[in-house]
Amino acid sequence: MTGFRWPEGVQAPTVEKEPKEFIAHGDKRIDNYYWLNQRENEKVLNYLKAENTYLETLMSGTKELREKLFLEMKGRIKEKDESLPFKDNGYWYYVRYEEGKQYPVFCRKKESLEAAEEIMLDQNKMAEGFQYYSVGRRVVSDNNELLAFTVDSVGRRIYGLQFKNLVTGAIYPETIINVEGGNIAWAADNKTVFYVKKDLVTLLGFQIWRHELGTDPSKDVMVFEEKDNRFYIGVYRTKSKKYIGIYSHMNQVSTEYRLLEANNPTGDFKIFEPRKENFQYSLEHYQNKFFVLTDWNAPNYRLMETPEAKTGKENWKEVLPHRKDVYISDMVVFNDHLVLAETKDALNQLRVINFTNKKDYYISFPEAVYTSFPNINPDYNTNILRFSYTSMTTPASIYDFNMDTQQRELKKQTEVLGGFKQDEYTSERLWATVRDGVKVPISMVYKKGVKKDGSNPLLLYAYGSYGSSMSPSFNSNIISLLDRGFIYAIAHVRGGQELGRQWYDQGHMFNKKNTFYDFIDCGEFLVKEHYTTKEHLYANGGSAGGLLMGAIVNLRPDLWHGVIADVPFVDVITTMSDASIPLTTGEYKEWGNPAEKAEYEYMKSYSPYDNVEKKAYPNMLVTTGLHDSQVQYFEPAKWVAKLRELKTDKNLLLFKINMEAGHGGASGRFDYLKDKAWQYAFLLALEGKIN
Structure with a gap:
């Protein structure tokens, strides 16, 4: 590796062992690091600070690169900007940002956009101190x-x-x-x-x-x-x-x-x-009835309606039937039109239905890989649908669409500064056949001219839980990697809902391992197709996607040169056994309830923390926030400690703790970029590209 040398002889933080025994269904687990869950304990805080110091020491040679990356990403943001106004109940509402300021200013104008501005809240002033x-x-x-x-x-x-x-x-x-x-x-x-x-x-x-x-x-x-x-x-x-x-x-x-x-x-x-x-069902009130989206005898949902005074299911009448290949995710009701947000073949679609003549059509989009969804539409009395559109090469765009004439008007596209030229990049959709014969979609973006000769560094991202679909969209930060030769790809693994309800059902509870295998097989597919090699393949996921990262480094540590696990949910058994921990009880149907023997055994078979072994692991960067309410900081802290104890390699294991934030990281729009700069610097340093 050329161009960068990591400091040598720096000692990683050590963590004391305090064995705690857990017994369930006749099975005994020993957790040597359970004590790290004491948020106020001075020893715990000192350990977390020591990890941050270790990180800063190991990555001291990337300081200039981090600053450069931060300024690049910040430089693409139009600092003085405002959202597209929308009208509701006689007022135009919008959000604006001032140059150099971290936070938004929430504003409105009465009746006309030419009226005097009323500042409802200035978050910059509120956040002082x-x-x-x-x-x-x-x-x-x-x-x-x-x-x-x-x-x-x-x-x-x-x-x-x-x-x-x-x-x-x-x-x-x-x-x-x-x-x-x-x-x-x-x-x-x-x-x-x-x-x-x-x-x-x-x-x-x-x-x-x-x-x-x-x-x-x-x-x-x-x-x-x-x-x-x-x-x-x-x-x-x-x-x-x-x-x-x-x-x-x-x-x-x-x-x-x-x-x-x-x-x-x-x-x-x-x-x-x-x-x-x-x-499940969701509803929208309209005149003297309700429209109801439901999965009642319809896994991908169907549309029903019922009289306002008779809401019971026995009164529901079908408006649109269920389709096996189309998942309905949302609806927007107008006086003369109904708009459905649908997903087919891992792509969003917008379907417009005319109430009068019952005719319908789909809004067309120019790219093969994109995301589109309804924007803010507070008014019934209009034939204009406002929708958002983006792709991995097209910045976030908002259109006003005439549902009668099918004419669209681009109202606002996020300006990307810093010399960005959209035509210098290209995106594509691939389908990887995984081990059980299923085809998994992969969305990808890279700079034009990239050769598919295996020499490219590639960052593969996925989430794969809760039925949340990872739609391909524009991310100006990624340009800093693309311009340095990276390919960025999203694996739409099972556990999301990109291919309908069955895609989710095949990726949770007793099918959860499909999520991990899909991701691994997508990585191997990209190597086989010469987009990259193992020596240049990187993985990233956060929260439940961080669990995915923990699983894939246990299952196939040799496949990745580096892995970034953001706020990772890695101690599945212990967390799901503790009903006092935020989110636990609401997620029994996602992961399982350890009180049930079969569910306990299946979770234990993949839980990243429980499956750390004495073996070589890839280079890793793990992040957390001390105040994280979704995935408590002590999960990644324990995982890092156990990895340090058992891993047999000399690869990097770095742990970055934000001592002032929670699950979403820093709150300011620029401070967030500093966190991102650390991650990109980690990847680029592993590639020897720090200039």
């Missing part, structure tokens, strides 16, 4: 005078709910603590707000409360409590504004909605259709 600061949901009352908003100043996703008078500019004295950041609904009386309260142990939203503005939050009224801790809950206002809705949702398993007319905030919520196992 904080290491981390995030404004969550922002909702305006029906009379346009009041703003409810949430704030998290730690990064643990525990928000405070506050209120602002948009006429006087005054912030109301009451702050409601320990709430979900994304769930607020105003009633029609302009004084009542519904919100979700969090359990401070599990960090799950578990209750819906009603607050009257100007009153003591201790007098708030609980209107719903979710008794089944496998369900996530939320509250919202329907697009029609007529109803406040409460939903309970177990991912990919079960759904239940409750509705209350918004002009009767002290009334009782009524169940739309009771929950059942393996029965």
Whole structure:
């Protein structure tokens, strides 16, 4: 390897062993590093700081490269910019950024874009004095005078709910603590707000409360409590504004909605259709009926409708049938049109249906690999659909589309500065045949002129869990790798929903290993097709995708020259056995419940932490945040400690801990790029490309 030498003779941090025994179903596990879960323990904090010091020492030779990468990525961002305005209830709403500032300014204008600007919130001023600061949901009352908003100043996703008078500019004295950041609904009386309260142990939203503005939050009224801790809950206002809705949702398993007319905030919520196992639905109120998307006898979903006064399933009538090769993910209702977001062959489609003549068509797109989805469409009374479009070579674009004439107008495309020229890059879609004969799609982007002779470094990314599809989209940061000869690829492995519900079913619970095998086989396919070689193949995934990284380095450590595992979920058995840990109970249907012997044994057979062995591992960079609420910092910390103990190679094992942030990393738009620069520098240093 040329061009860069890693420092030699630097000692990695050592971690004390304190064996803890776990016994389940007659099986004994010893966890020598369980004690690292003591967040306030000085020894733990000192260990994490030592890991950061070790990282900085080992990567000291990349300091100039990191700064260069940071300035490159920052230089592609139009610092003074604003979002495309949208109109709702007489006001145009938009978000703008000021040059040199980290955070957004939330604004609006009355009736006309020529009107005077009203600043609702300036997050830059609000964030002064904080290491981390995030404004969550922002909702305006029906009379346009009041703003409810949430704030998290730690990064643990525990928000405070506050209120602002948009006429006087005054912030109301009451702050409601320990709430979900994304769930607020105003009633029609302009004084009542519904919100979700969090359990401070599990960090799950578990209750819906009603607050009257100007009153003591201790007098708030609980209107719903979710008794089944496998369900996530939320509250919202329907697009029609007529109803406040409460939903309970177990991912990919079960759904239940409750509705209350918004002009009767002290009334009782009524169940739309009771929950059942393996029965999901979502709804949209329209005039005197509801449209319902459901997987009832339809794994890829079908569209139903039901009278407003008769919401029970026995009254549902089919509008569009189920199709085996098309997955329906969303719907947008207008007065004269219905738009469905569908997925076929791992590509998004937008289907427009005319209510009057019943005719339908699909919006056409110019590229072979792309992503498209509905944007913000708050108005029923329009024939204009606003949708987003992007690809791995096309920056995020927003179009207004006339659903009658099928004419489209590009309203805004994210400007990419720094000399970016779209025609210098190309993307393609490949299909890798994996070990059980299934074809797995791979989306790929690289700079034109790249030769498929095996000499290219290639970064392969995947997620593969919860039915979340990784749609191919533009990422200006990746240009820093592409311009240095990298190919960037996304493996659409099973566990997502790119090829419909069956793609998810084949990648979770007792089929979870398909996710890992798919990724490995995609890597081998790319080597076989001469896009790269093992010596230049890199892997990346985060959170549940970090579990994927942990699994593939255990299964095929020889296939990768380097692996980046971001905030990785790696201690599957211990975490899923502890119902007090955030997310655990809500994910039994994703990973399994260790209380069940068969599920315990299957999870143990792949759990990255439990399967670390004495053998050679690839170069690795692991990241976490001390305040992570999704994957607790101690999971990657224990994993790194165990890897240090058992690995037999002399490859790098680096651990980067953000001591001021949580699962999503730094909150500022520029600070985030510094974290990304560390990762890219790690890859480029392994390639010997630090200039």
